[in-house]
Each structure stands twice: as C-alpha cells, then as structure tokens.
Amino acid sequence: MIHYHLDTSIETLERTECDHLLAANSLGRVAFVDGDVPNILPVNYALFEDTIVFRTAPGHKLSAIPMHHVAFEIDGREGNETAWSVVVQGQAREVTTAVGERYDRLRAADLPTFAPGDKDHWIAIESAGVSGRRLRLGIKAD
C-alpha cells in the first residue's frame, strides 16, 4: 500500500525578488485601520523607486487623514503547485500636492485605477519592511 503525503515547503523570498514581483504586478490590496476596525481596498498601483503609488477617490478614508499605517499585499500562483505573496508594511500618506521634483515624477506615472471616477488623490506608501514567500505544494508517495 502506498501512502501519499503533501510534500510542502516555504521559501522566504530575497528582497530583490520581492522588488521584482512588486515591479511586475499592478493589482494589490491595501489594509488599513478605520477607527478600530481593519478594512481592505484593492488598488492598481505602480512602483516608483522604492515607493508604492496609487490613487484614491476624493473623500476616501485613506485620503482623509494625513498618515496611515498600512499593509500592502500582492500574491499570485505559478501554475497549480506554487503560490507566492509579498507584503509591504509602512506609512501611507497623500502626496497629491507634495512639493519636489521626486513627487512631480511620481505623479507623472501612468497609473490605471482599479475603480474609475475622480482619482485625484495620490497616495504613496513609504516602505518600512518587505517580506515575501513562495510556497511549493506537491504530492509525494512515501
């Protein structure tokens, strides 16, 4: 009788691979605290140098106060047997009117929006930490 078990492993991703995945994707999710309660918002984003940039609608809670702790996440599958995720934790702040050549370039990014409408609030996440992992799942006889 053959017994099967899951042959699984978790691989921690190098920072360079996290950066590559952040640069290669465009759909992420931002988790933030609204009052005492967490909320989560899917966003289209761009990576500008080390900064994650996205736009929100006027009046959105994320643009209502100047600074937020956030967690930003992307994930994906590579075929049926591998999945990966990258999480960035940091501070989100509105940079719609931030002054400086860096912000001018940041706001020139061609940034599609997940939700259509007036998206005139630019939010930047200054990363305080990046972590990533890849998971391999496979069936193996023992």
Added chain:
Amino acid sequence: MIHYHLDTSIETLERTECDHLLAANSLGRVAFVDGDVPNILPVNYALFEDTIVFRTAPGHKLSAIPMHHVAFEIDGREGNETAWSVVVQGQAREVTTAVGERYDRLRAADLPTFAPGDKDHWIAIESAGVSGRRLRLGIKAD
C-alpha cells in the same frame, strides 16, 4: 478629430452575487490589526454556510487572541475590461475546539492551505457585512 474617453462605471453587487463569488473562489486575504498596525495574510478559505473558514499555523497572531475584527477580501478580473471585488467585514475567532455539530461539520471541510505546515488552528469569520462591486472599463469615442 475623434476624442476618446474612458467609459467607466461601478456596479454594486447584490448580496447573492457576492455569496456566489465567495463560494466560487478559494484564495482570499485577511486584514487584521496587530497592535496598532494593520497586517494582511493570504489564505485559502472555504465558505461554510455564511461563514468564511480558513486555517492558520500554531502561534500565528490570528490564533493568539480569541477574537479579532477582520476584513476579508477576494478580487478578480473578468477579461481585460472588468474587475470585481468582495469585502467581508466581521469577527474572526478560533473554532478549533468549538463544540457543536455545526463546528464538527465546519472542521470537516476539505480545506487546502495557502501555507503548508501544521495548520491545526481553524478560524471562522462571522460576517457582519458584505459588500461587492464590479468595475467596467471601456474606451468610447465621443
């Protein structure tokens, strides 16, 4: 000269369609507050009646305290021109040892895990609110 503009709209999803999408998918993300700081965790989940169920590893922050406010999110694309997302807000609590026939059936779910390892903590999210939206993006001449 033809001018093009984005013809965009947001459609709020009916609860029945949110439930259908929750039943039809298996990869979601849980946002929770860890101290004062939001965090986000990709999970494989199952929908059991109205309850979202997933497993975490022993020692994970989500299983360290009995109850959490969480936001749970799934999203996807339908071709290049439509995207959707569903967000469930509610209370997450560990039900690993919860007593009752309902919990026995819940823990009998065939629930693959996103991260392999010892996944002997069962977490259930009792929904306090479900919202969903579908976004259509199209180019239209005016």
